[in-house]
Amino acid sequence: MKSRLIASLLLATAAPAAAQTSITTLAPPVVADPRVAALRDNALHNDQYAWDIVEGLTTEVGQRLVATEAEARARDWAVRKLTAMGFSNVHVEPFEMPVWTRGFESAEIVSPFPQKLVVAALGYSGSTGPEGVTGEIVYFDSVDALRAAPDSAVKGKIVFIDHHMMPAQDGSGYGQFGAPRRQGPTIASLKGALGIVIRSIGTDHHRNPHTGVQYFTDGAKPIPAGALTVPDAEQLVRILKRGQPVVMHLTLASQKSEGGHSGNVVAEIPGRDPKAPILLVGGHLDSWDQGTGAIDDGAGVAITTAAAKHIMDAGRPLRTIRVVWFGAEEPGGFGGAALAKAHASDRYAIAGESDFGADRIWRFSSQLLKSDPAAYAQLTAVLAPLGITKNDKGEADGTDVDPTIQAGAPWISLNQDGTRYFDWHHTPDDTLDKIDPEQLRQNVAAWTAVLATLSGGIEPEPKRRSRR
């Protein structure tokens, strides 16, 4: 670039009045704050906090299904951990919600080719009871094909929705291709189906089914609803292609009850100015029950908490940093709604979350582009050395912070590379070994840079807090 720069300078000198754009006529350069860059690089090279959290949580608690005793143990673990790390005002903000748990599960082809397929109930599936149900399979290649079918084609049968989903860096596809899971069970139920199985919403080829939430709406009565693994769905398609009626015995003996408990775990680094708008970051503590919730979302709470801890280690920020380990995200953001309601009078300078695994952050976007262009330019400069590009067309995302953003908080999104994410998402394979420690540190470095940039300034404290 050096020779081009010199050429430009010479050109600018030689023809100062030319209409063409030259480097010297662009906006003034934005250079990253060297103190922020130093914090970023320390996190990038040395962070151990995030690994320590996600390794500890997934090992010492494991899966954390919402409203179960496992999620309660996770809250206890979180309070101990955050307190030991030196956070202030560590507490649980509880709320109630239903409990749904998985029971015995089996999907057996009875005829024409007897064999067992691997299935997992979708969240809030109806139960077959332990004896299961038996019905003929009726095939649809999309949720719209099911919607278009006459009731008579579906009634008393087990619906199978096939579909395709390819890996995408930005995770696009989950919205569209998640429809069979979100809408399929209700549509099938309203048409009188005995049950439904879908091809897992996933991009892998392992015998691990992808669960996930669905609700029966529009007056639909709950029916058994499960996800076959991708290889099993492909097997079912091959069996169906032989042209004979295919009969399945499906058992999804799940259970649901009211009156469960969940809650958000909240921790803070108190700012020097208690009245300054708050920086809100976090991830969700609950997980599905098949894996240990490492990428979804042990990593998210680990990354954002580690970033806050790096600020704490450097001193005291002007603004309060609030870290939230949200409860009950998987069933649809109960924790996020509870937080927004409980803190409706709080003012925020930013709200953001990490909930897309632990692979490298590749771009970011923020409302600050319009509301605070100088801060946005600073973020652009300090994130670029991590390989993170700005995305001026980005939008807010994140189930947990969404209600707070809807209530007026400015948003920031740091987008992880999602190419591998839907290989493991909501499966037994969501385990610690899927996290690459080097990419995890890049995540921590990015969030550290964001918090430092927006902190209002960090002042060294005369006496340091206890560290762990």
Add this chain to the structure above:
Amino acid sequence: MKSRLIASLLLATAAPAAAQTSITTLAPPVVADPRVAALRDNALHNDQYAWDIVEGLTTEVGQRLVATEAEARARDWAVRKLTAMGFSNVHVEPFEMPVWTRGFESAEIVSPFPQKLVVAALGYSGSTGPEGVTGEIVYFDSVDALRAAPDSAVKGKIVFIDHHMMPAQDGSGYGQFGAPRRQGPTIASLKGALGIVIRSIGTDHHRNPHTGVQYFTDGAKPIPAGALTVPDAEQLVRILKRGQPVVMHLTLASQKSEGGHSGNVVAEIPGRDPKAPILLVGGHLDSWDQGTGAIDDGAGVAITTAAAKHIMDAGRPLRTIRVVWFGAEEPGGFGGAALAKAHASDRYAIAGESDFGADRIWRFSSQLLKSDPAAYAQLTAVLAPLGITKNDKGEADGTDVDPTIQAGAPWISLNQDGTRYFDWHHTPDDTLDKIDPEQLRQNVAAWTAVLATLSGGIEPEPKRRSRR
């Protein structure tokens, strides 16, 4: 290479008496028989037989656990298929053996961190009964560490053998690293252990356990013996590293009974000379019960049968080609032993099998190197365009043909690339999607070339057999 060749020729002309080796003083060139090369290339580009077999067998039968009704259905399927393809003398050669089947399985950490791990019983595991057993975990990093331990360290506990296994192209490692599975249960039992779990003998990081055979020998009484998945074994190591006693509740409710039936399915292309030594090829029909036995070993029967079919399509070989879909390989080669015994008076020109998946064949070796160097040279020449190198130091391998080779048959080994093989071996993930059709065709081309080269000559028949 052209310039080096010319230089060599010039050098040879200029200094004919020089002691140095030059291209012109090497052995006469061996050129592949063009008729064999044509058959090879037709299989490489056009083969559909192998996919048709492995797709059909894994779809229409699925898993084929030895001595169960599923293996019996597979034999029926095989007889129908081989007959439809035009093979002669298609028949089953039955034998008896015990039946072992999997029951409910669970490995639950009771304390200090309650959570479920994913486990599968090893073949011929003892049963815990449906109620399971509970015991403290005692850790060993190898089977030798277990062997060296005093009985008092093991008695009444659940042994856990950790170990490592890395992918290797030639599959080396399975012998050494399979020891925890093969020997661990017997050693643990003799020392008074309540049960044993091992880290799966596998190279993947998915929640799919690798089963496989083991036997209780030396008077050891059967105890429950299971394999944890690799991520679960790593989780258990992390839990153990916390230093507290770890208690597991293990349920492996498997069942064993005598008087099961297995058998070999035999098919032939009768040679023009019924007295000429036979070409024996095949794979095994039985599989473990978790996957559909696509790579182990639906692919093997598909590849060798497809190759024989390409010879049949070309005409009638001088030598009889015998294709065997062996039964009961997984429990230790019962089918291979039965075949060698039943055909003790038959004479063979070659014996070889395919039982290492369906990835590209990268080298071959054969006893013909010494017993028939001209044939070995022909094989070297005709396999080279497939990227297959000769391995003059190779040895016979293959559980099914081993007894026949031990009885005097010359051997040939075509080695598949095993880099991915132990990711899926003996797991639920052994399914059709793991087979790459292009690499499968390369396998068929190689075996077609071998059979054509050793056939004694193929003569077109006036009237073609029915094809399917």
